[in-house]
Amino acid sequence: MASECKSIQMILVESAGMPTQLTATQRRHLTTCDGCAEVQERELLLAGLFTAATPKDDPVLQQRIIGSLPRRRLTTKLISLLPVVGSGLVGAAGAVLVGDLPGSSLLSLVPGVAGSGWSAVWHTFTDWGIVLLTSAQAVGGQLPTSTTILAGITTGIGGLALVALVNNLRSRVLWCRDS
């Protein structure tokens, strides 16, 4: 088969016989080549056969499918946000507890919450908060302020980066499993 004929016939097979993807030169060729014209005619008819052979929409099946879907659980999504929230709280706690930092004055602007009141909340709710509070105060008293700020920011950014990396790797691994 001439290479020009094969190129045209490959396009006709892909387009189900429709000449829309042919160039003007290729369309002229169709009018002069019986072989290609026959392929076009047959591909049009073949496409019709396949269309007729494909089952139609099945509304009953669609309803059955929709009715069988379990409710999407939101708890999974909330749990996945915990590391991000936790990292943010660690960074915020560091800024608040060290003392004369912009963070503490910002937090004190939160309606009804003052720096000491925030510390009381931590004490009340988690032992972890107590340990962190004590440690942060001790560290804050020993290290330069700039170092403490840098540590707090690094903790926050590191936590966010870790969450993003884990999510990225998780989706890639499970995508491969689906295949």
Add this chain to the structure above:
Amino acid sequence: MSEPEHLFSDEALVSLSLEGDQEAFTCLVRRYQRRLTGFLSQLVGDLELARELTQEAFLRAWTALERYDPHYRFSTWLFRIAHNLGIDQLRRRKLTTVSLYRTDNNGEGMELDLRDDGKDPFGHLENKELGEGLRRAIEELRPEYRELVLLRHFAALSYQEIAELKEMPLGTVKNKLFRAHSVLRKGLEPFLVRCEP
């Protein structure tokens, strides 16, 4: 979701579904059910089984939606799930594609094995001879061509989507489908006749 569903891309519907909009996933079901059932019915040779597998494929897609990677087309992901389900089913039941035609011990005589219309993938066709002709023509294809034909004509995937799904170069898909069509045109010649007015 108040706008007409055809305005939403698959990826947009997936995002909405993940936010809890089940109506968005319903749109995806309506969009792909016919193609999934058509593809699976040809793959497993049983329409009723194909319906069950279609339901299972959508259920798996729904529960695994968080794992869908938008770098890939949703159609590719969905049909990959369906394809794996179909292949698993074939392996489990050790089904083989059974020819419609039987011959006697002398190799002569043809006996038509008329299948239950409810299970026959071509049972909905009024022209039974056409159904038989299509089934025979598809069965006679080489397995690698047959699968591509099913993906192209019953799953209605584009060449690019098929290449992604099969992890095959686009040029290879084009060449194989070109050869498959050459065989199909010969095998279906009696049916490829334009009716004269």
